[in-house]
Amino acid sequence: MNEHAYRVIVTREDGAWLADVPELEGTHTYARNLPGLDQAVREAIALSEDLPDGAEPTLRLAYEYHTGDPQLDEAAAQLRALRDRVRIDEQRVAQQTVQLAKEMVSLHSMSVRDAAALIGVKPQRISQVAPRKAVPRVGTRKSVRAASGQWSMATNSTKTGAEQDARRTG
Structure with missing residues (x-):
């Protein structure tokens, strides 16, 4: 995984999101929504850096959002940072x-x-x-019956039905 984080400055203009990667001259893109912008930014960086196919998901991006409302930008940044701490x-x-x-x-x-x-x-x-190994519990009906030979743990009984009936009634 790529350890370098690319700084991405995102602004909102006329209903579209614009992104610029300052450290890579000429690397900028736009999209109608932020998930689409993320994909477009990753592709633009991969092209600019001549990265191998499939490298886009491994890129670390450090977004800096500018919506036009500084208070909104700050509140959103604080909440993202809090979510990162919670995730950790x-x-x-x-x-x-x-x-x-x-x-x-x-x-x-x-x-x-x-x-x-x-x-x-x-x-x-x-x-x-932390799965436990199955250990038969002592004193249960199954363990008493199994020990007495009345029936086995398998589906077949050790005694015939007539023998079991005789034992129960007599």
Whole structure:
């Protein structure tokens, strides 16, 4: 991925968005909307820098918007910066969740439900990031029946239906 961030100055004029890349002389473009402008800017930079096909998505762009209303521009810039910080925090929280979930389930032998309650996520999330090995629980109806030979874990029974009926009634 390209680590260099291209500075892009965007202005609004007569219902269109204009973009200029100051460090690349003559690199400018326009579009009717901002998503279209983003694609056009990426293509213009790729052409100007003679980048290989498919390089456009990897370009890092640092947009500077000028809508004609400085207060709007500043408010939007602050909100974008806040969203960037939140995105970074979300990634950090996700990594810590995975790490702690694995520790709780494997090292501390906690159930998926208990780990989920302690961390504040759904049990399904714990199962995704820290799956447990299936271990038959002692004292359950299945384990008692399996131990007594009354039926196996497979779909076929170890005793015939008549033998099971006789055992139940007698």
